[in-house]
Amino acid sequence: MREKERARPSQRSLRRSIEMKAQDKSHKAYQPSLPSESELLAKSAALREQMEQRRSLRFFSSREVPERVIQDLIMTASSAPSGANKQPWSFVAISGTDLKKKIRKAAEKEEREFYEHRAPDSWLKDLEPFGTDANKPFLETAPWLIVVFRENVDPMGGKNYYVQESVGIACGFLIAAIHQIGLVTLTHTPSPMNFLSSLLDRPANEKPYLLLPLGYPAEDATVPVIEKKSLEEVAQFYR
Numbered sequence: 001m002r003e004k005e006r007a008r009p010s011q012r013s014l015r016r017s018i019e020m021k022a023q024d025k026s027h028k029a030y031q032p033s034l035p036s037e038s039e040l041l042a043k044s045a046a047l048r049e050q051m052e053q054r055r056s057l058r059f060f061s062s063r064e065v066p067e068r069v070i071q072d073l074i075m076t077a078s079s080a081p082s083g084a085n086k087q088p089w090s091f092v093a094i095s096g097t098d099l100k101k102k103i104r105k106a107a108e109k110e111e112r113e114f115y116e117h118r119a120p121d122s123w124l125k126d127l128e129p130f131g132t133d134a135n136k137p138f139l140e141t142a143p144w145l146i147v148v149f150r151e152n153v154d155p156m157g158g159k160n161y162y163v164q165e166s167v168g169i170a171c172g173f174l175i176a177a178i179h180q181i182g183l184v185t186l187t188h189t190p191s192p193m194n195f196l197s198s199l200l201d202r203p204a205n206e207k208p209y210l211l212l213p214l215g216y217p218a219e220d221a222t223v224p225v226i227e228k229k230s231l232e233e234v235a236q237f238y239r
């Protein structure tokens, strides 16, 4: 028998291994259909092209988005990996006009402090190309705001692990999902964000992580012209 053939498990031993694992109720088979190499090349190129079109939007249409869509987006985000599968996040979705208005007012108060006093000159200079200021009308215009909270400990006080990393990955899933279905969002971080805990009456184990307005872009929306780093700048291959 040639080396390659010996290394590959026979169909019978593969089936036996699956049967044995099936008896262990803590695991289940994971056997998705595998793409061929040409499918892989086509899929990765298409995904790259699609994801490279994602932009942070600061101009939203008030056109409504069904709540069911928001539920699906949140559950997509919540399928993300997390330290010891603790899923240390809460997604608070807001569409009520009054609450959005309160959030805008409180966020703009913090942002005014930031732009007028707290931000060092170097930070303000880095923000210049984006033309941002303390005014955040999108917090009222966008049909939905999702506030993501991180849970440093679980509701019973139990330990969570790699909370920042886990919640960051879940937010990445959420942002990618919003783009994939043709809507837009902004990764917004009015700083500090503690006002969100009190306005939304959140439990003490939760800390605000990101505020994401989401919806359709305004018809006359623009985005800053920016450059993304090249493959050579962001990746090194050790072959």
Ligand SMILES: Cc1cc2nc3c(=O)[nH]c(=O)nc-3n(C[C@H](O)[C@H](O)[C@H](O)COP(=O)(O)O)c2cc1C
Pocket (backbone or CB within 6 Å): 054, 055, 056, 057, 058, 130, 132, 186, 187, 188, 189, 190, 223, 226
């Ligand atoms: C953690 C994080 C915080 C951000 N906070 C803000 C913010 O408070 N306000 C804002 O207008 N943009 C914010 N942004 C958006 C960035 O400015 C934007 O992602 C960046 O300029 C790249 O543009 P792009 O998302 O269109 O590729 C934030 C982005 C990240 C990842």
